[in-house]
Amino acid sequence: MGDGIFKGKESLAKIRKVVDNVDFKRYFDYTTDIRCSIEGCESTADFEVILYDHYLKVNKIFAEQDLxxxxxxxxxxxxxxxxxxxxxxxRGRINYPFSNQHSAQGYTKYSPLVQ
Incomplete structure (x- = not known):
């Protein structure tokens, strides 16, 4: 997995967490025919991409759809x-190849889309 964010015994299954019980701001509505946002990809989208961060000092969660x-x-x-x-x-920073291209603090979470 190279320099990815998961090391040792951790697996990709661990990142497949949804944004449970957290309302997040949406900029684009989901439709059943929505495609993956990656340029050139014709696949149907499987996940909504969420920018997520947790302000520990004030116990506040930031969550919004990745523009x-x-x-x-x-x-x-x-x-x-x-x-x-x-x-x-x-409050960390992660450089992703596709999501969070504006380098917001926090990390990406994925909410599975119901087909």
Whole structure:
């Protein structure tokens, strides 16, 4: 997995967490025919991409749809995580190949889309 954010015994299954019980701001509505947002990808989207951060000192969660990549297919989600560089911690910074192209603090979470 190279310099990805998961090391040792951790696996990609660990990142497949949804944004449970957290309302997040959406910029693009989901439709059943929505495609992956990665340029050139014709696959149907499997996940909504969420920018997520947790302000520990005030116990506040920030969550909003990623403007730079609002939807991803499973293939690109896996690729996004395997090639991510940085620490998945509150107020941290992770460089992703596809999501969070504006370099916001926090990290990417994926909410599975119901087909």
């Amino acid at each position: 730079t990549c609002p939807f991803m297919c499973k293939k690109h989600m896996d690729e996004n995580e395997v090639n991510a560089k940085g620490d998945r911690v509150p």
